[in-house]
Amino acid sequence: MAKPESKIIPADQGETPGNRQRVSLREAFHERIHANHMHGLWELASQMTRHPRPKMIPYMWRWSVLESIIKESGEAVPVGDERRALQLFNPGLGGRWATTNNLIAAVQVLLPGEVARAHRHTPTAIRFIIEGTGAYTAVDGERVYMAPGDLILTPSWSWHDHGNETGETVVWMDGLDIPLIQSLEAMFFQFYTAPQVPASRPPNASKQLHGHAHLSPTWVKEKPQSSPLLLYSWDQTREALSALRENDGSPFDGVALEYRHPQTGGPVMPTMACWVQLLRPGQQTKAHRHTGSAVYNVVHGTGSTIIDGQRFNWSKGDIIAIPPWALHEHLNASSTEDAVLFSIQDTPVLEALGLYYEKALEEKDGHQEVTSVFAAT
Template sequence: MSDNPSILDERDLQLGRSHVTDTPELEAFYDQLAGHNAGAFWKRANAIEPWEPDSRYKPTLWRWAEMRALCLRAIALVRPEEAGRRVVTLLNDSPAGRENVAVCGWLFSGMQAMKPGEITPAHKHTASAHRFIMEGRGAYTVVDGHHITLGANDYVLTPNGCWHDHGVAPDGEVSIWQDGLDIPLMNCLEANFYAVYDQPAQTPAFPSNDLPLSYGGASVRPEGIGGWDKPYSPVMVYRWEATRDALHRLAQVSDGSPFDGHMVRYSNPLTGGWAMQTMGANMQMLRPGLHTRAHRHTGNVVYNVAGGRGYSVIGGRRFDWQEHDIFCVPAWTWHEHVNLDPENPAYLFSFNDFPVMEALGVRIEEPFAENGGHQPVTA
């Protein structure tokens, strides 16, 4: 979308679109309007109401080997007590990404590394958060008094408004995880609040892993405990082994999606919907040698390679990836995935803003109809 009203799409030269020819009298009128904090809608109508979404964000890839080294460097330079959260921010390669501190669209992401015995001081905020564990042993989080242990490729929730702190047990190992938050959205809505806890860390008020052990069973719901009335999933952490096994079972009875291979949603078991209100997450498996068809959709997606090697074509550009590389697909951008391994599956974790799109009634998807469903690679 161009902010320059002088750039005219040929489709705009029709009834129902703005194509006013300015005159000296109109120019004087525009100046008069400006003096009253007003303007002529037809001057900007075509730019702010495009024919289709035109993202300000670019497909961007972050290499795990490079980002891991930077996270470990941050450990050597900054103490978590001083930083609050020692996070290396992932900025989209675009002016919008830098301006909004965004990884893609209204999503924030970063990578956080912690040494054994360290903590991130307890706090809460309006923004919702979730995390994907990439490396380490002994990591944990405490959310509203619930202590939750974390392992590699686990997906964990930190819902908005919940007190939370993180750490690594003294006998653990350096741990690194990817954060995902809706900070840019909350700031756009001017609804962001932040508070710090009155102690460095919470004292757990429940047995360790009480929520995932209570609600994380397959297709069962616990009886005899208080009802869950919060708007997010009570599971809180989704274990990698169970997620991987679910994908393998699905592959036994389904060909999967032509666009995403075999995919599962991290869901709220009580509703079947997304685990949180503003951000969703998926894990998908690309069978050996699979080349998916291209499609595009409203909503932004951030991927983390949970295993394997391959490449994705995003907006006509090829991005090669391997384990724990991170890349993003901006809204309404064509994309397809390829597993380069002829013998082993590849796994892609991803998070998105689909719950917001669905709540607003604007989640739209479209397949690529030409060339057998595959984009021409231009770069």
């Protein structure tokens, strides 16, 4: 006859008066500290993870979907006090106003003849122009005219409005640090007293003053935290990419360039970095991870980005969100044409706090195994 298995009863679960008393005492204690808005560290220890475990997920918004919704928004939503900007909410963040933990991306459209009312806010903002030429963003009274591929800055607390005096519809990607500012409880917002701020400087004045590589005006002593150069034109960006195209570049990012503050050499914004990177035909980068998050916009080409084993196949106009500490690598699928990606990143925040870490994938020659392929809903 088989011997019955012995059953071990935990010390606090046995059916004895003493154990029942201990359980009752523990429950009463926890109820009391919770009622007084306290928690024991022993209840929170699981939140001290061995590595980052972001709530946001990798995600991609396809241009084909964005474009159709943009066209529909032009008819369905008038430009009033607020912009006609489609905010890209990350599905992993539970309805939070955020594309990544620290950044929000949006796609904004301005129809011919429209003006988006002047306002200012503490979040910093960038505009990366996708389609259309000749519209403008006016920043503190300086009109900055747009062309596809241009990067336009709106520093924190700068008055800004948008206008389109052309016959073309203009579309751009917005990037702001709103989630970070909300986390810090530092949000301020204000409308200007009129629809537009009066012109106080010539159009593109900041480019005339600060847009000369390695040469700065000696009479300008102020060095603001955000770049005083408001327009980084695509012509200059394309020229720089072309000049460096044959360099090896980064094994993880290809020929990657960062837009820089012309006076300090630092990032264009204290909370946001902007990059542009070129992948040569057939190039596949190696995988790495870092504590910063990023949002990519495909400027040109076709290819894929593998994020934690999931393949995201992209083409021009697609927007991709990469979480902190997610392994990622890029591939240019074309054998004849370059691929170009623009991105916003929260790297400056982490670097300023001493929290930026980066690690390469050492296994499998630096490449991930693809376990799934992203399919947009």
